[in-house]
Amino acid sequence: MATLSQPLPARDEPRRPNIATADIQLPAVRDYEQVDREIVGTLHPTVAWFIGLGIAVMFLLIGIAAWMYQIYSGLGVAGYNPPVMWGVYIISFVFWVGIGHAGTLISAILYLFRAGFRTTIYRCAEAMTVFAVMTAGLFPVLHLGRPWKFFWLIPYPNWRYIWPQFKSPLVWDVFAILTYLTVSSTFLYIGLIPDIAVLRDRENISPIRKRIFSVLSLGWRNTDREWRHFARAYLFLAAFSTPLVLSVHSVVSFDFAMALTPGWHTTIFPPYFVAGAIFSGIGMVFTIIIPLRKFFGLKHYVTINHLDAAAKLCLFTSLVVGCAYMTEWFVAWFSGNEFEQSFFANRIWGQWWWASAILYTCNMVLPLSLFSQRLRRNASWLFILSFTVNIGMWFERFVIVVPSLSHEFEPWQWTSYRPTWVDYAILAGSFGWFSMWFMLFIKQLPIIAIAEVKEIIRPKLRIQHAHGMTPAGEHFDFEPETPGEHD
Amino acid sequence: MSTEQEASPIPGTAANGVKRREFLKVLGVGTAATTMLGCASEKVEKLIPYLVSPDQTVPGVSTYYATTCRECSVACGLIAETRDGRTIKLEGNPDHPVNRGALCARGQASLQGLYNPDRYRGPMVRRNGQLQSLTWDEALQIFAQKLGETRSRGAASAVFINQHESGSFPGFLDAWLAGFGMPAHLSYDAGADHAAIAANRQSYGVAWPRLDFRAARLVVSIGADFLDGWGAMVPQQLDFADARADHERAPRLIYVGPRRSLTGLNADQWIDCRPGSEMSIVRMLGGQLTSQQASQATGVAATVLDGFAREFAATKPSMVLAGGGGADGLEVALAANALNQSQGNVGVTIKPNEGYLGFDRMASPAELRALAERMNSGGVSLLMVRGANPAFTLPKSAGFAAAMAKVPFKVSFSSYPDETSEMADLVLPDHHSLEQWGDAEPVRGTISLQQPTMDPVFDTRATSDVLIAAAKKDPGSAARYPMADYRSWLISRFPGGAAGLAAALPRGIASGSLGEPTTARPVPPVRAATPIEQSSGNMYLVVYSHPFIGDGRGANKPWLQEIPDPVTKICWQTVAEMNPVTAEKMGLANGDLVAVQTSAGSLTLPVLRYPGTQRDTVAIATGRGHTHAGRYAKAGFNPLEILPVAEDRAGGVAFVSTKASVSKAGGYAQIVTTEGSARQHGRGIGQAIAIADLRAGRPGEDPGASHVAEAPQQSGSEQGAGEPAEEMPGDAPHQFLPGLRSPVANDAQGEQGDPKSKDKGMYDPNHWSGMAKRRWAMTVDLARCTGCAACVSACYAENNIPTVGADWQTGKVLPDRTGFGANILRSREMAWIRIERYYEGGEDGGADFDARFVPMMCQHCGNAPCEPVCPVYATYHSPDGLNVQVYNRCVGTRYCSNNCPYKVRYFNWFGYGEPARPQYAFPEPLNWQLNPDVTVRGKGVMEKCTFCVQRIREAENRATAEKRVLKPDEFTTACAASCPSRAIVFGDAADENWTVTQLAKDARAYHVFEELNTFTAVVYLKKVNHPTPAAAGTA
């Protein structure tokens, strides 16, 4: 049995097949002080971090430059090829919104379901959500022909009484995205308050940081009264976020489902998009959390069991998405609708076969590997897989947007699509923007919820048992514990 | 300013698409003397170019002038709409006997000649190798002095080449030349079919008889492209469309030739004979050859020829037309005319006494070739050229340019730079035809008047006035030219003098004749072609005249470059057309570069697989590939560079006279076309019905059936009743009237809308505006439409549509795509109305395919899919049924376009209207042409066809001002107004008295994509097919 000060090395972690996600424990986290020490310890900037931040900012600048050029010259510098009137920007918009779904899913839905494995990864996921939505929100603006008029989509009082056209899915988007951004960032901040209080009390290097933290912590004092209302509020926020998550991507899918374009005009889009969003979100969570737990030495917080559990969720959503694909094919064939059929033929075997191939491989085939427990518990494989998932999901949106528009009702207007460097630069810029925020986040605020970790580890007691671990039960008793299988 | 005095507008501000009644109104009205002032280039910066506005020129109100189109030899009548002293739109003159209100694409584009940014700004003289500008006085001094020298050194060595025209100017010019002792001028038109003209003279005694298609039962066109500019195009198209519209008595059109031109695509049957073998077809029809012999000569199946011969023998009256520019053109034409005579067609279908005079006294290319030889031998001391461009339009091997360089002094009167005038030593730029006085005699006994419609754009002068001025400077001829200018000379000869002219000007035509009777010119010894079979090469070379750009005159007009060729749908590019089967054999895909080599030279250009090309043939269009005709004319190649000089007996250029060796050159150039898929995959966009079905009242090709996946196999047209209708989910029953009206009415009356909503505003039929009582709609009769794209050019002119294809419009911003047509390659063309050309049948590359032309514009759906998706109400439904686009509310989400099934919305990718940008589409002074009633759309907004809403509102306002209701058919849209086939009809479908309402009730009526329940306001009338009798019902 390891000492309290030394975290257990990862290889010593118990290999329990199909561990119930509810009772994932942190065997190597012994007491509250250790939590503070180790997590607050991650907050000190390193050279590597500065380099990473620099790269992110560089990409962002490239994107900004490209956008300024596009605003000056006109949207024509992007690779639009009418009637393919939407391209990389809308694709990336949907992509980022999708990414933005895992966070709230993990923090809210899994919270309601009492899934234990969320505790140590939800902060990360939630931050990812907020930044992803911030990124997504840019695209609808920069794909406009006249971006400086974007505010016409927002209902603001004006003396001409000109309001947005509330029947347009794009206005639905505005409401859904803005609501989602507000609620998820609120959710993130509320969850952060107690942890910021911890930082406020632990910070002993820079008085400025201490000052900032005391302001941000809103004078949080860990009193029973605060905790009581906090728990309530948190529960209701979760209860609100849960349907919100489902609604947001449904609304995004309406952008397509409400149009009569072949390949868009289908009723399965909302569930299909939500599943896809969660799928891609989990993918992105892996992409982010797996390096973090390595570099921040947090493998005993984000254990392989956590990854395992998340991988199962990933597998499930991948199966849902795959099912949706097949439904699409079936309906296209079954409907007997010539437009639909010829469009699907063109999508799968025609000019866009390569995009579809990437999509189906990444989203349907590769995730099946997660049926194997060995791979599920192999962090490096999950990391690789997370990349293919992200690529696959980007191409899913590509396959939805571009081939549909390029092969519509009017054969005379069948065309192709080829992005230009401007599209790519702005896409790269969006990644820069996202990573910049994330980089800043991970060194300023704890990526693991300190208070919640404290909640699930065993409290210090007057009576110490021979083998220490007590699962944090609903009821506390002084009876000796039967030893867990952890050690 | 002398030329501008007393230009006589039609009093009052007549309607758009001026109608007969306006003229009746104004007939008796004497004209008031007008002075058009103040829109010369230095004044245009003023918001309103008048301090004191002259009579009849009210700022913001159009004035209409009747004048004459001089884009080709036919001389159609024009109504020029002039606003604030600038001519902004041309319409056909409804009273004119030739074009009867219609106007072709070239006529429309004449405005871009007037405002061409590359026009000569003023007189220029060549000093040490460079053309430098000088004042008119100096220029005239030099000119007069040269004339003096020439006269002293033997005036016989002077030559004047004039762009061919009818009317009194040629006579005036000859008299002037005679005054200096110079020979009569050469009147040159490279576009004319000299063989046909000569043959007509010989057989009928006139250069160009009237072709009365309505009287014919069968029309056989042997390479005679009477819809692509062969002869009197507009009147021929009018007659042809009328004939075809009368389905029962409509003539079948059989096209014989190696390449299916626009005329060929309008034919019911195509006999794809080998180039140069037309004669044997004619002989077969004449019975001198059996079908087997003919079959061997032409490579066409004997059975087909058999049926052809039998049908021809059986059908009377018929009409045989021969063109095609073969080396034996004259013989073929004569034989064809002989057939007409033997069939008794002359006077019935071919009417010499109603002939067109536009083709008289033409000098043949042979004469110019002979001239080139004379110039080579130094036999010419002074060369004067006006309008014509022989250096470009003659085969390069004729060596005209080289010879011209040897002439000591060359004077050009051309308005624009071109290959000929760029070699001149003295340039005395002529007015554009819309800036000067003149007259034409299109038909016997009718004077078509030409008057200035505006102040000259640049410091140019009418050549006629220059000649007079020069004569005044010459002691010898000064006496004979007392008159101040050409106009007064005209008046002096005009019946009734000044008063008569003034009275005639409002109508633009007068009876009488100013030109003197003309005779055919003698043809110099021609250079006969070596028999085509003996020339070396693996394929026949067919050089044909581009329908818009013609012999190259149109190349400097961006509209004509951008509007896709009606047949190949190519713009800004010259391609080598080959039959798909042949191309397949040679392993050539669209865009692969091939080298086309003849004895005269070689040309490397991309291949286009065009099923309408005979299998052993490669076809190339003339007109593009200029070197000195301005910024727009650089696009493409000029096939005349590789055409060996050869003439038919009539002295015309033999365009089909040699073989060429065609070989893969390696490399690739993307085809600049607006075509997506050339097949409609049975989607029933362009529908057709066989005449038999129409008679029997059968539905014919069934739109429902055309939506099942395996539809593409059915070549539709020929196959009778087709299979039973397949009901699709959501199929709407036919709902024309009142279905046409219902969606809007429903919205207004709350059947589809919200019954409880109290305030429906203007959607309420009881609203004082009464807007909801109207439903603007349009019918397009595919049985009339020939696909000539005149409507497209009219739309460009009326609605300020930018052209986007010039290379500098993308070169800077799309690094991956440069060169002419780069924007088109990304299908960013802006044409609000486009002509979709779909093939039916003939997938095997055979000759038995059918083409359908579908003009596609915004359908103004009653339930428009584009509207509910717009987040900012930038597009919504007006109470009178228009699908409105609000440019300055548009933020450019482009969702509307995504949701438009017809794909008729166009996005402003660049600032086409911003002068500072490379994409600027209207370089000064092209922007003078912009219609003040229509916004120039800004960067980043969506635009589309508005049903010419500016014309609708203008008419409504006029009616309100005159305290009356709109009269049925009182006005129409730009496309409908200019359509030379009368295929487009516009009006209020909610009112029984409008023509459109009646047409929409036709049995052939259908909506495109009706099953989408969009309730379109555009009703198409099915094309009517006249299948080959033998193969009727099968095929």
Place this chain on the structure above:
Amino acid sequence: MRGVLGAFRELDAAVSAIEALKKGKLGAIHVFTPTPRHELEHVLDPGPSPVRKYTLIGGLCGVTFGYWIAIWTSDYWPLVVGGKPIASWVPYTIFGFEVMVLIGALSTVAGLFINARIPRLTMMVGYDPRFSHGDYGIWVECPPDKARTAEDLLREHGAVEVRLER
């Protein structure tokens, strides 16, 4: 503001101390804890949190406003698009829902702030940074005369440190 503050290392110690203090009726008890523990909640057993009311009211206001803005603006300037009803309530449900979530969530936060008395500018007397670290604190609000008893109680239940605040 006066009273006695006891700091505890162990949870069970704190719990038993609270029980004792409650029995002694020495005054209002505030507990500082690094993380919410059900044990403490049980022993203190407070009433239900009123935050739920804020949530409910906020949500109701939101849904009403969402529907209203969409319907009112449509009817204010009726323009027909695509033959759809001027005010089509079905799609407007989206606005009802989204705005409900938005206002509801924000008012929940307001509820939290109001009830938990945050943000506050000053630390309450007796707070010690260690209470966000690992230790539990019990603050008994009592007059000086009872302070002694409270102190003893805390000590005997194992308080590592007891401070008398005044």
